[in-house]
Amino acid sequence: MGTAVQRAKCSVFIATSLDGFISRLDGSIDWLDKANKDITPGEDCGFREFMSTVDVMVMGRNTFEQVRTLDPWLYGTTPIIVITSRPESFNTTEERDTVSVSGDSPEAIVERLTAQGKRHVYVDGGLTIQSFLAADLIDELIITTIPVLLGAGRPLFGGGACVRDIPLAHVATRAFDFGFVQSKYRVRREGEEDST
Amino acid sequence: MGTAVQRAKCSVFIATSLDGFISRLDGSIDWLDKANKDITPGEDCGFREFMSTVDVMVMGRNTFEQVRTLDPWLYGTTPIIVITSRPESFNTTEERDTVSVSGDSPEAIVERLTAQGKRHVYVDGGLTIQSFLAADLIDELIITTIPVLLGAGRPLFGGGACVRDIPLAHVATRAFDFGFVQSKYRVRREGEEDST
Numbered sequence: 001m002g003t004a005v006q007r008a009k010c011s012v013f014i015a016t017s018l019d020g021f022i023s024r025l026d027g028s029i030d031w032l033d034k035a036n037k038d039i040t041p042g043e044d045c046g047f048r049e050f051m052s053t054v055d056v057m058v059m060g061r062n063t064f065e066q067v068r069t070l071d072p073w074l075y076g077t078t079p080i081i082v083i084t085s086r087p088e089s090f091n092t093t094e095e096r097d098t099v100s101v102s103g104d105s106p107e108a109i110v111e112r113l114t115a116q117g118k119r120h121v122y123v124d125g126g127l128t129i130q131s132f133l134a135a136d137l138i139d140e141l142i143i144t145t146i147p148v149l150l151g152a153g154r155p156l157f158g159g160g161a162c163v164r165d166i167p168l169a170h171v172a173t174r175a176f177d178f179g180f181v182q183s184k185y186r187v188r189r190e191g192e193e194d195s196t
Numbered sequence: 197m198g199t200a201v202q203r204a205k206c207s208v209f210i211a212t213s214l215d216g217f218i219s220r221l222d223g224s225i226d227w228l229d230k231a232n233k234d235i236t237p238g239e240d241c242g243f244r245e246f247m248s249t250v251d252v253m254v255m256g257r258n259t260f261e262q263v264r265t266l267d268p269w270l271y272g273t274t275p276i277i278v279i280t281s282r283p284e285s286f287n288t289t290e291e292r293d294t295v296s297v298s299g300d301s302p303e304a305i306v307e308r309l310t311a312q313g314k315r316h317v318y319v320d321g322g323l324t325i326q327s328f329l330a331a332d333l334i335d336e337l338i339i340t341t342i343p344v345l346l347g348a349g350r351p352l353f354g355g356g357a358c359v360r361d362i363p364l365a366h367v368a369t370r371a372f373d374f375g376f377v378q379s380k381y382r383v384r385r386e387g388e389e390d391s392t
Contacts, residue, residue, distance in 0.1 A: 018339075018364060018381065019353035020216040031361060133345070143214075147364035147381060149329070149353060157215035157345060165227060168214060168343035170375035179366035183377055185214065185343055 008114045010121045011140040012129050013050050014156060015180075018145055021153030022126050027062060035146045038178040045144055045182055047074075054078055055118040058109060058132075061086070063125030068095065081109060083128055106135040130158050133166065140186050141168070147179040204310045206317045207336040208325050209246050210352060211376075214341055217349030218322050223258060231342045234374040241340055241378055243270075250274055251314040254305060254328075257282070259321030264291065277305060279324055302331040326354050329362065336382050337364070343375040 015032055016022050023029050039045075057075060059067070061084040067074065077098060082088060085103045090096045102109055106128075113121055123132045132138050143156070168185040175181045211228055212218050219225050235241075253271060255263070257280040263270065273294060278284060281299045286292045298305055302324075309317055319328045328334050339352070364381040371377045 018337075020351075141214075145379070147366045149362040149364065151353075151360070151362070155216075157347075164347070166345040166347070168345065168375070170343045170371060170377060173369060173371040173377050175366060175369040175379075179364070181366060181369050181377075181379055183341070183371075 008118045008121050009139045010123050010137050013142045015144040016156045017148050017150045019149045021150045022156050024153045054122040055120050057122045060125040060128040106132045126154050142184045144182040204314045204317050205335045206319050206333050209338045211340040212352045213344050213346045215345045217346045218352050220349045250318040251316050253318045256321040256324040302328045322350050338380045340378040
């Protein structure tokens, strides 16, 4: 029909402390593990539903080193691209089947995934999210706020993640009985109506 | 009755960008002024109701220099203590009637206000909030998240605001049609039940 192929949608789905940290300075998420113990059995705060819409994940090396320690594996057969300039060896069957590495830019990765027919990319990890935000490639943010202040750590949004304001449209918020608050935002692009 | 006088409750009521900034690096809140234009007429996100419970405000010099430019004056006859080591001159009748300065520590200020019979202290401004958090004097946080990412600015929670985790209990969250999300948290003290 002559219509340009629409770029794959890129989403963030992540938990932070109320002061905006995704891990401690040493990468530890003990505070999140502790909070997760309060979750109502069977509740996953929408993670499985979100994952069912995801075609491919992109994450940084630090995040991958963390998630590869998880047992059971959280991501099924969803392909994962680890952004790294270092070679990588894969430990498990799940990793060998689903994980690849790339040193490409966010723009190049998304362009390639779009050309491959991928429609929805899950972007994970602080530095990776920041680089995708800086490249104006993030379309949706689902942020779950954990009721704790850490005082220090690795921030979700680092200083200088964006060189200009990024206006958002609030889509929905839900609060869980165990104190988590999850908000979904859509990034507003230029030319959109100036209203939510 | 032999009961120790209960320390005055200290609350935070503040707006931040989704990335946790309360102003730009130069102190500007143009992004907040812009967002406020979208507010439903008559809506104040609970500010008047909150202020009706406040006996006294404590804020830093930076915040005071900002709020003193507001017209009309937002704080009625509520007394304001400006934390500063510099002498201060007051410009207007409202300021002369309600504003005093102090170079005391958060602990000393709260002790004095409690002795004066004050029951509820509104703590405002990033550095002042951080110093009260570090002194374990904050009891309640009401944070209104504005749907924008700024990328840089003065953070609500600075690095090192607390030297240990501060566990919170989520009290309530409401989302407004114009995209603001307001969450209320209570600081959980040691000895409390480990549940919300």
